[in-house]
Amino acid sequence: QVQLVESGGGVVQPGRSLRLTCAASGFSLVKYAMHWVRQAPGKGLEWVACGGTNTLYADSVKGRFTLSRDNSKNTLYLQMNSLRVDDTAVYYCVRDGDDSTGYGFDQWGQGTLVTVSS
Protein backbone atom coordinates (compact mmCIF):
# COMPACT_ATOMS: atom_id res chain seq x y z
CA GLN A 1 0.00 0.00 0.00
CA VAL A 2 1.02 3.63 -0.35
CA GLN A 3 3.34 4.77 2.40
CA LEU A 4 5.37 7.92 3.07
CA VAL A 5 7.96 7.78 5.84
CA GLU A 6 9.73 10.95 6.91
CA SER A 7 12.96 11.10 8.86
CA GLY A 8 15.74 13.53 9.66
CA GLY A 9 14.02 15.79 12.15
CA GLY A 10 15.65 16.85 15.40
CA VAL A 11 16.85 19.75 17.48
CA VAL A 12 19.08 22.28 15.74
CA GLN A 13 20.40 25.72 16.59
CA PRO A 14 19.27 28.81 14.69
CA GLY A 15 21.30 29.36 11.54
CA ARG A 16 22.19 25.69 11.16
CA SER A 17 21.02 23.17 8.55
CA LEU A 18 19.00 19.98 8.47
CA ARG A 19 17.96 17.59 5.72
CA LEU A 20 14.63 15.80 5.83
CA THR A 21 14.02 12.57 3.95
CA CYS A 22 10.75 11.10 2.73
CA ALA A 23 10.85 7.47 1.62
CA ALA A 24 7.93 6.56 -0.62
CA SER A 25 6.63 3.07 -1.22
CA GLY A 26 3.66 1.58 -3.01
CA PHE A 27 3.86 4.05 -5.87
CA SER A 28 6.44 5.74 -8.07
CA LEU A 29 7.48 9.26 -7.06
CA VAL A 30 8.15 10.04 -10.72
CA LYS A 31 4.45 9.96 -11.50
CA TYR A 32 3.31 12.46 -8.86
CA ALA A 33 3.93 15.97 -7.65
CA MET A 34 5.10 15.88 -4.04
CA HIS A 35 4.85 18.50 -1.32
CA TRP A 36 6.15 19.36 2.10
CA VAL A 37 3.59 20.80 4.52
CA ARG A 38 4.44 21.91 8.05
CA GLN A 39 2.53 22.42 11.27
CA ALA A 40 3.96 24.53 14.08
CA PRO A 41 3.12 23.29 17.59
CA GLY A 42 -0.57 23.84 18.28
CA LYS A 43 -1.05 25.64 14.97
CA GLY A 44 -2.56 24.99 11.55
CA LEU A 45 -1.19 23.61 8.32
CA GLU A 46 1.20 25.58 6.10
CA TRP A 47 2.35 24.57 2.63
CA VAL A 48 6.15 24.74 2.30
CA ALA A 49 7.31 23.38 -1.05
CA CYS A 50 6.28 21.40 -4.11
CA GLY A 51 8.28 19.32 -6.53
CA GLY A 52 6.68 18.32 -9.76
CA THR A 53 7.20 19.72 -13.22
CA ASN A 54 8.59 22.74 -11.43
CA THR A 55 9.86 23.27 -7.92
CA LEU A 56 7.96 25.88 -5.93
CA TYR A 57 8.44 27.34 -2.46
CA ALA A 58 6.51 29.35 0.05
CA ASP A 59 7.85 32.89 0.42
CA SER A 60 8.76 32.12 4.03
CA VAL A 61 11.34 29.50 2.98
CA LYS A 62 12.39 30.66 -0.48
CA GLY A 63 16.17 30.90 -0.77
CA ARG A 64 16.69 28.79 2.37
CA PHE A 65 14.99 25.46 1.62
CA THR A 66 15.64 23.19 -1.36
CA LEU A 67 13.45 20.30 -2.43
CA SER A 68 14.99 17.46 -4.42
CA ARG A 69 14.24 13.88 -5.23
CA ASP A 70 16.15 10.68 -6.04
CA ASN A 71 13.88 8.75 -8.34
CA SER A 72 16.11 5.67 -8.22
CA LYS A 73 15.53 5.50 -4.45
CA ASN A 74 11.93 6.72 -4.65
CA THR A 75 12.89 9.32 -2.08
CA LEU A 76 12.15 13.02 -1.58
CA TYR A 77 14.39 15.42 0.32
CA LEU A 78 14.06 18.83 1.91
CA GLN A 79 17.35 20.59 2.56
CA MET A 80 16.75 23.31 5.14
CA ASN A 81 19.45 25.94 5.59
CA SER A 82 19.65 29.07 7.75
CA LEU A 83 17.01 27.66 10.04
CA ARG A 84 15.04 30.07 12.21
CA VAL A 85 13.10 29.58 15.42
CA ASP A 86 9.85 30.01 13.50
CA ASP A 87 10.71 27.01 11.30
CA THR A 88 9.96 24.82 14.31
CA ALA A 89 7.20 22.44 13.22
CA VAL A 90 6.21 18.93 12.29
CA TYR A 91 7.07 18.51 8.61
CA TYR A 92 4.81 16.27 6.55
CA CYS A 93 5.64 14.69 3.20
CA VAL A 94 2.50 14.76 1.07
CA ARG A 95 1.53 13.29 -2.28
CA ASP A 96 -0.53 15.31 -4.71
CA GLY A 97 -3.09 13.00 -6.23
CA ASP A 98 -3.85 12.66 -9.90
CA ASP A 99 -6.95 12.11 -11.97
CA SER A 100 -7.37 8.54 -10.71
CA THR A 101 -6.84 9.31 -7.02
CA GLY A 102 -8.36 12.77 -6.98
CA TYR A 103 -6.27 15.90 -7.25
CA GLY A 104 -5.24 17.29 -3.91
CA PHE A 105 -3.12 16.09 -1.04
CA ASP A 106 -4.25 12.47 -0.93
CA GLN A 107 -1.46 10.76 1.03
CA TRP A 108 0.38 12.08 4.11
CA GLY A 109 3.35 10.76 6.02
CA GLN A 110 3.46 10.55 9.81
CA GLY A 111 5.59 13.70 10.02
CA THR A 112 8.98 14.50 11.51
CA LEU A 113 9.51 17.15 14.17
CA VAL A 114 12.06 19.91 13.61
CA THR A 115 12.89 22.07 16.62
CA VAL A 116 15.03 25.15 16.11
CA SER A 117 16.30 26.41 19.43
CA SER A 118 19.45 27.78 20.98
Next chain:
Amino acid sequence: DVVMTQSPLSLPVTLGQPASISCRSSQSLVHGDGNTYLNWFQQRPGQSPRRLFYKVSYRDSGVPDRFSGSGSGTDFTLKISRVEAEDVGVYYCMQGTNWPPWTFGQGTKVEIK
Protein backbone atom coordinates in the same frame (compact mmCIF):
# COMPACT_ATOMS: atom_id res chain seq x y z
CA ASP B 1 -2.58 34.56 -2.36
CA VAL B 2 -5.99 32.98 -1.81
CA VAL B 3 -7.11 33.38 1.79
CA MET B 4 -9.26 30.58 3.18
CA THR B 5 -11.50 31.51 6.11
CA GLN B 6 -13.23 28.87 8.19
CA SER B 7 -16.02 29.27 10.72
CA PRO B 8 -16.55 28.49 13.43
CA LEU B 9 -13.05 27.85 14.76
CA SER B 10 -14.44 25.81 17.65
CA LEU B 11 -17.49 23.56 17.38
CA PRO B 12 -18.80 21.74 20.46
CA VAL B 13 -21.34 19.14 19.35
CA THR B 14 -23.60 16.65 21.11
CA LEU B 15 -23.16 13.05 20.03
CA GLY B 16 -25.68 12.12 17.37
CA GLN B 17 -26.34 15.74 16.43
CA PRO B 18 -25.37 17.38 13.12
CA ALA B 19 -22.38 19.67 12.61
CA SER B 20 -21.53 22.13 9.88
CA ILE B 21 -18.28 23.93 9.02
CA SER B 22 -18.05 26.82 6.61
CA CYS B 23 -15.05 27.63 4.42
CA ARG B 24 -14.85 30.78 2.32
CA SER B 25 -12.16 31.71 -0.18
CA SER B 26 -11.03 35.24 -1.03
CA GLN B 27 -11.46 34.49 -4.73
CA SER B 28 -13.29 31.98 -6.87
CA LEU B 29 -11.88 28.47 -6.77
CA VAL B 30 -13.24 27.55 -10.19
CA HIS B 31 -10.26 26.54 -12.29
CA GLY B 32 -9.95 27.29 -15.98
CA ASP B 33 -10.56 23.59 -16.64
CA GLY B 34 -13.99 23.88 -15.02
CA ASN B 35 -13.10 21.98 -11.85
CA THR B 36 -13.08 23.40 -8.33
CA TYR B 37 -10.08 22.18 -6.37
CA LEU B 38 -11.31 22.44 -2.81
CA ASN B 39 -10.32 19.73 -0.35
CA TRP B 40 -11.34 18.90 3.21
CA PHE B 41 -9.03 17.21 5.72
CA GLN B 42 -9.57 15.68 9.13
CA GLN B 43 -6.79 15.64 11.71
CA ARG B 44 -7.56 13.50 14.73
CA PRO B 45 -5.58 14.17 17.91
CA GLY B 46 -1.99 12.99 17.54
CA GLN B 47 -2.45 11.94 13.92
CA SER B 48 -1.51 13.20 10.48
CA PRO B 49 -4.17 14.91 8.39
CA ARG B 50 -6.35 12.66 6.28
CA ARG B 51 -8.18 13.82 3.17
CA LEU B 52 -11.97 13.49 3.31
CA PHE B 53 -13.05 15.21 0.11
CA TYR B 54 -11.52 16.44 -3.12
CA LYS B 55 -13.06 18.66 -5.78
CA VAL B 56 -15.59 19.86 -3.19
CA SER B 57 -17.77 16.80 -2.89
CA TYR B 58 -15.89 13.70 -4.01
CA ARG B 59 -15.61 11.54 -0.92
CA ASP B 60 -12.39 9.60 -0.33
CA SER B 61 -12.45 5.86 0.15
CA GLY B 62 -13.30 4.85 3.70
CA VAL B 63 -14.93 8.15 4.63
CA PRO B 64 -18.32 7.48 6.25
CA ASP B 65 -21.30 8.75 4.31
CA ARG B 66 -22.42 10.83 7.31
CA PHE B 67 -19.83 13.29 5.98
CA SER B 68 -20.74 15.46 3.00
CA GLY B 69 -19.05 18.28 1.14
CA SER B 70 -20.81 20.95 -0.86
CA GLY B 71 -20.48 24.45 -2.24
CA SER B 72 -19.27 26.40 -5.23
CA GLY B 73 -17.32 29.48 -6.22
CA THR B 74 -16.13 30.93 -2.92
CA ASP B 75 -18.47 29.26 -0.41
CA PHE B 76 -18.07 25.70 0.80
CA THR B 77 -19.44 23.55 3.59
CA LEU B 78 -18.50 20.33 5.34
CA LYS B 79 -21.38 18.63 7.12
CA ILE B 80 -21.54 15.73 9.52
CA SER B 81 -25.09 14.40 9.71
CA ARG B 82 -24.68 12.71 13.11
CA VAL B 83 -21.49 13.30 15.03
CA GLU B 84 -19.76 10.26 16.49
CA ALA B 85 -16.96 10.16 19.06
CA GLU B 86 -14.39 9.28 16.38
CA ASP B 87 -15.13 12.56 14.57
CA VAL B 88 -13.34 14.60 17.23
CA GLY B 89 -10.44 16.51 15.76
CA VAL B 90 -9.56 19.52 13.64
CA TYR B 91 -10.96 19.97 10.15
CA TYR B 92 -9.21 22.00 7.46
CA CYS B 93 -10.25 23.19 4.02
CA MET B 94 -7.57 23.75 1.40
CA GLN B 95 -7.57 25.22 -2.08
CA GLY B 96 -5.57 23.80 -4.96
CA THR B 97 -6.89 26.01 -7.74
CA ASN B 98 -4.75 29.14 -7.56
CA TRP B 99 -1.23 28.14 -6.69
CA PRO B 100 1.39 28.72 -5.50
CA PRO B 101 0.85 28.82 -2.65
CA TRP B 102 -1.61 26.09 -1.77
CA THR B 103 -3.52 27.55 1.17
CA PHE B 104 -5.40 26.12 4.11
CA GLY B 105 -8.11 27.45 6.35
CA GLN B 106 -7.26 28.05 10.02
CA GLY B 107 -8.90 24.82 11.11
CA THR B 108 -12.10 24.06 13.01
CA LYS B 109 -11.84 22.08 16.22
CA VAL B 110 -14.75 19.68 16.69
CA GLU B 111 -15.27 18.43 20.21
CA ILE B 112 -18.01 16.60 22.07
CA LYS B 113 -20.10 18.60 24.53
